[in-house]
Amino acid sequence: MSNRQRNEQRRDEKQRDRQIYYFATLKQIAETLNKTADLRETVESTLPLVVELLSLHTGWLFLLDEDHKFYVATHHNLPPAMAFPGPPWCDACTCQRLALEGELHTAAQVVECSRLHSAPGDRQDLTYHASISLIENDQLMGILNVATSQWDLFTPQDLHILTAVGYQFATAIKRTQLAEQTTRIALVEERNRLAREVHDTLAQELAGIALQLEAADVLLETAPERARGRIQQALARTRESLLEARRSVLDLRSGPLERQALPQVLVELLERFTSETGVQTTYEVLFDGPRLPASYEQALYRITQEGLANVRQHAKASKVTVTLQRTDHHICLHMEDDGRGFESDTTLAHPTGQHTTQGFGLISMQERAYMLGGSIRVSSCSGSGTHIDVRIPL
Known part of the structure; x- marks a missing residue:
């Protein structure tokens, strides 16, 4: 070389x-x-x-x-x-x-x-x-x-x-x-989730507890045994609220949904609502097939809770009707009352996800439906009650 x-x-x-x-x-x-x-x-x-x-x-x-x-x-x-x-x-x-x-x-x-x-x-x-x-x-x-x-x-x-x-x-x-x-987005979503859960569980349960205690206060002198019964109901709801708060933080199924499916849980929810408020309720289930996913049941349960809370606080209704229906492609929830109503005809949740109404309760309902790709329509007229239609794709 x-x-x-x-x-x-x-x-x-x-x-x-x-x-x-x-x-x-x-x-x-x-x-x-x-x-x-x-x-x-x-x-x-x-x-x-x-x-x-x-x-x-x-x-x-x-x-x-x-x-x-x-x-x-x-x-x-x-x-x-x-x-x-x-x-x-x-x-x-x-x-x-x-x-x-x-x-x-x-x-x-x-x-x-x-x-x-x-x-x-x-x-x-x-x-x-x-x-x-x-x-x-x-x-x-x-x-x-x-x-x-x-x-x-x-x-x-x-x-x-x-x-x-x-x-x-x-x-x-x-x-x-x-x-x-x-x-950052995950933190915001978690904050919003907790805000929804606090509103849909603790806030509503506290309102129910306050109602029981107010009734007990009225009955205390004239009917102490009935007052004691109201206080016992308030204590029971307090314990339930504590358990629900813990479940909300851990993002678990609501307690009633752990024991049974949504159609049966709504029966209990409406019966308790009637016992506490005196408002008559009618419930119809058009539902066949397997149990819904946990996220669907949780959303529909909370939406129903919020709808009943609105009736309790604002509607002055004497009757509420709830219908749960399952089709081949959708799960539908319809609620109506004969209360005083308000001027509205609004689609609360739609594909853009934009908020179209004020009030955290209605926004919470909107967000729960929107997260599952669904929509909520609220129809009401002053003096003619309110209709809420929820439609979520399966």
């Missing part, structure tokens, strides 16, 4: 080793970026790795906030002149301007750092840095800056590898942001 051939072989081997090293570097960076869904932890653990694996000196990461303004998300091994926080970080810089103008959108570029140029103190011979725009689906998410005292050591291949690192950063940042957004 000639000297020329040996030199070419060594050069090829060196190039191959460098490519293997680059691929190993990208793999290690990708693994670090995907270890957690926490944005701060992700960038803080990955930036030092990038600086170390690429034999650089320092680095810092800008991200865009909701107002489209850059902020320092993390940094590593900054020179004394660039201590963060500090004066060098107060104003915008060249790389930010280039990124916003779209001049960094294609690849990593070596940029003279305006912060380093104007910073007093020990800059550790740093003047230039490589800037990589972090782009995900054509959306600018931030800038990754890395620096070394010998800027001319950034080869075209180094810039290519930094561009690949930038894509990895952007994808990981977007993933963590989506995860955080999902968490």
